[in-house]
Amino acid sequence: MLVNPIGSLKGELTLPGDKSITHRAIILGSLADGVTEITGALRSDDCRHTAKAMGTMGATVEELGGDRLRIQGCGLHGLKEPDKILDVGNSGTTMRLLAGVLAAQPFFSVLTGDQYLRARPMARVATPLRSMGATILGREGGNFPPLAIMGTHLKAIDYVSPIASAQVKSAILLAGLFTEGETTVTEPSLSRDHTERMFEALGIPIHRNGLSLRVESIKKIPSFQVDIPGDFSAAAFFIVAAMVIPGSELTLRQVGINPTRTGLLDALRSMGGVIEVSCRRIISGEPVADLHVRSQALHGTEVAGALIPRMLDEIPVFAVAAALADGSTIIRNAAELRVKEVDRLAALVKELRRFGVQIEECPDGLVIHGGASLSGCHCDSWGDHRMAMAVAVAGLAARGSTTISDSSCVSSSFPDFWTRLDAILPGAAIPYADVGRTSNLALGTS
The missing domain is CATH 3.65.10.10 (Enolpyruvate transferase domain)
Structure with a gap:
């Protein structure tokens, strides 16, 4: 250029449209019951990787005219085991948020990305998910992608994050929707809060106390409409x-x-x-x-x-x-x-x-x-x-x-x-x- x-x-x-919010809307829409409609969705490579990954696991993500998406969700417990490796390109957000979702699924999955993403550390998200019961393997002691994830019935944790990271926080909150009991994550300072705002907008119970957030398992996510x-x-x-x-x-x-x-x-x-x-x-x-x-x-x-x-x-x-x-x-x-x-x-x-x-x-x-x-x-x-x-x-x-x-x-x-x-x-x-x-x-x- x-x-x-x-x-x-x-x-x-x-x-x-906002990239962070688009990622979250696609993931939650794919886990919802019924049809979700998104206006203002970002049509970027990163967001398309999120949509493709959710589609591989059973959701239907349809690009309509302009910046609109329609998602036929498969329900909170309706994801199916992917029959291929989930390649999320350069999207660290996709990898980390999906790790939280996949950690709670009763199946095996593998997440990978391009040469730049494979060089980014994932221990920060894998560590709390392992403490919830998931098996997560990766290169260099499990710290770098590809990540091989064997999901399970997770247990709730009270996690104090050493860094302020919306991706780490969001992965734990998403995993917390599938656990028994209350999962809490505390940050050293406030990171971007799109996940908790979207939870609130969808009626998913989430409670804040200072820098701590608390969620518990839910039975379903209703379909929704969102303008990004x-x-x-x-x-x-x-x-x-x-x-x-x-x-x-x-x-x-x-x-x-x-x-x-x-x-x-x-x-x-x-x-x-x-x-x-x-x-x-x-x-x-x-x-x-x-x-x-x-x-x-x-x-x-x-x-x-x-x-x-x-x-x-x-x-x-x-x-x-x-x-x-x-x-x-x-x-x-x-x-x-x-x-x-x-x-x-x-x-x-x-x-x-x-x-x-x-x-x-x-x-x-x-x-x-x-x-x-x-x-x-x-x-x-x-x-x-x-x-x-x-x-x-x-x-x-x-x-x-x-x-x-x-x-x-x-x-x-x-x-x-x-x-x-x-x-x-x-x-x-x-x-x-x-x-x-x-x-x-x-x-x-x-």
């Missing part, structure tokens, strides 16, 4: 781009603003950024709003502690904002970035240095010396969707052209990122529905 510098970003966008808001993590790239590229002004419609996800807004505000939030409402149990962003001067800041889990996926593009801000920015307590699709801390250091940014790598974070005048360069996406989109934002703000290798990896979470970006570039005064017909010269292919 070739990205050229631009004068400004103008217009408004509606973002694709725009993905905040997708919006993040446009928020930062509009803020750092002079003369830009964007409105992002119907974006999910779940407070467990919007740490980026707090971080940008600490840098002097102003994001206007309007038309707040609740859709299917999730807070939603329109966001208005204008270009503005930013200064360095420090982000750490409980803020990090609320902005972990947004740190790659936040690092771009920090590179263009005045002064230095420090990121701490973000070692979790080393076990994402790739080691994102190492990747950010290497790629931002290509643009001329002074950046230091720390064991659990970064020190970014801002005020950089970025120079176009050749970048590697590392096969990581968030890295690809972050360096694209840097390329738009740079002097000279930037090329990005393996830019197609954005299909994991945001398949039409490039066309939606094209729609708000100068001269692209065409609605999103028509952007496939015209390509603005600020973007090209290579």
Whole structure:
């Protein structure tokens, strides 16, 4: 992909559906009785892997027009043993959440993924599921995929998680729906809470006490209808781009603003950024709003502690904002970035240095010396969707052209990122529905 510098970003966008919520809706819809309908579903590779896995085990997931899905669920206890290995591609969410479901099934299954997912640690989710009674085997002592799972009748546990992870929490909560007694999971700080919100919306009993959640077995999940808001993590790239590229002004419609996800807004505000939030409402149990962003001067800041889990996926593009801000920015307590699709801390250091940014790598974070005048360069996406989109934002703000290798990896979470970006570039005064017909010269292919 070739990205050229631009004068400004103008217009408004509606973002694709939230990836995290889409995963959960597909899984719960597949375990429900009857027909579930989902509007606003994200049509990404990761979410399709979840749908395919559930389909292999007996659910019927039908793609309707636009962003709609119809699921014929097979009931809480109706999954059948898969007759093949469940390949979930690059989707860590699919693997970890399905591990929680499969641990409770009376059959054998195997979960695998691509080369990047097979390098990601799974002991964090396998350990509590083993303590519930499931047999889970994997490479290197059971720590890495493929995971071979022999499910069983699980017992309830009281688990204190050493990390704040929505995927670990969700796997335990899903498993807890099948156990006898009450299962509790406690986090060191609050991770994204889409699973518990969806449980509440579906009438599944769940109880919170501070950082602890408690569930117990249920007999069935009723079919449901859900409208999924725009993905905040997708919006993040446009928020930062509009803020750092002079003369830009964007409105992002119907974006999910779940407070467990919007740490980026707090971080940008600490840098002097102003994001206007309007038309707040609740859709299917999730807070939603329109966001208005204008270009503005930013200064360095420090982000750490409980803020990090609320902005972990947004740190790659936040690092771009920090590179263009005045002064230095420090990121701490973000070692979790080393076990994402790739080691994102190492990747950010290497790629931002290509643009001329002074950046230091720390064991659990970064020190970014801002005020950089970025120079176009050749970048590697590392096969990581968030890295690809972050360096694209840097390329738009740079002097000279930037090329990005393996830019197609954005299909994991945001398949039409490039066309939606094209729609708000100068001269692209065409609605999103028509952007496939015209390509603005600020973007090209290579």
